[in-house]
Amino acid sequence: MKTIKYCAVIICFLILVAFSSDVSAQCSMCTLNAENSVQNGNTQGNGLNNGIMYLLGMPYLAVVVVGFVWYKKYRRKDILVDIKDEKINLN
Numbered sequence: 001m002k003t004i005k006y007c008a009v010i011i012c013f014l015i016l017v018a019f020s021s022d023v024s025a026q027c028s029m030c031t032l033n034a035e036n037s038v039q040n041g042n043t044q045g046n047g048l049n050n051g052i053m054y055l056l057g058m059p060y061l062a063v064v065v066v067g068f069v070w071y072k073k074y075r076r077k078d079i080l081v082d083i084k085d086e087k088i089n090l091n
Contacts, residue, residue, distance in 0.1 A: 034048045 030048065030052075037044060
């Protein structure tokens, strides 16, 4: 059953990657200014889209890394649960 789920996730990922389109992470004003600056010989607008995509992706990457570390650190394996028949005093 795990193999079927694993294969389904991989197939969904491959379909999403295959049908993805080119992403432009700029508003219309930024796009227009970047294109005009490049046409006029200015090189500052070349990396504008890549910089915006970088800034967009970093918070998601940070959340994934923190979540992975938290999962690895606090996951428990082979815990022996020893429940006693005695009453527990919580005072």
